Amino acid sequence: MQTTTIKIKGMTCMGCVNSAEKVLEKFTGVISAEVSLDQEQAVIQYNAAKSSIAQFKQAIRDAGFDVID
Numbered sequence: 001m002q003t004t005t006i007k008i009k010g011m012t013c014m015g016c017v018n019s020a021e022k023v024l025e026k027f028t029g030v031i032s033a034e035v036s037l038d039q040e041q042a043v044i045q046y047n048a049a050k051s052s053i054a055q056f057k058q059a060i061r062d063a064g065f066d067v068i069d
């Protein structure tokens, strides 16, 4: 299991946080995704054999937020 932190811009409320968490939790390789509005980030525990950071970033962008690389 691995952990990664992704910086997210554009979230304004808990609704945004919930949608960001939902898109991340859809990946079978994701064990947990904790999104913080204050810290503007997602902390993701995942199985690197099943999902990749690039997929997470794309999913967050597809949900309408910006990812800081």
Ligand SMILES: [Cu+2]
Residues within 6 Å of the ligand: 011, 012, 013, 014, 015, 016, 017
């Ligand atoms: Cu919102």
